[in-house]
Amino acid sequence: ASLSRSILTGLLRDQLGFKGLILTDDLDMGAIVNHYGRGNDIKLALEAGADIALICHNMANLSEVLNSLQINEDPDSLLRIENQRFNLCRPPDFTESKWKDLNEEMTQLTCEVIGKERFELDRPSQSPVEDY
DSSP states (O other): OTTOHIIIIIIIIIITOOOSOOEEEETTOHHHHHHHOTTHHHHHHHHHTOSEEEOOSOOTTHHHHHHHOOOOOOHHHHHHHHHHHTTSOOOOOOOHHHHHHHHHHHHHHHHHHHOGGGSOTTOSOSSGGGGO
């Protein structure tokens, strides 16, 4: 549904009258990113009616991708995002390097629990969600 205009706009907004913020599933899902490519997936999600496209695992080249996207800003979407911003508490300070450190720690713990032989260290995906 993350890329479906008929679901996000047609059903959710038009038929059901939903006025809230729409976030996508993690667009790092293999079925999406491998088929549509990074950048095109984000553009399609926003054109379908999502207010925020979630990228939860693969941050490589994301800044360049976002800067190259040609997206028409939707004033209603920007207003929904702005309104929700005031309802959220400030997130903890978190950098990409902290994320990488945490990911490495989780990898080590996973290896301890299930054994290194069951954990593929040089697997191409960074997360199981990328495999689906």
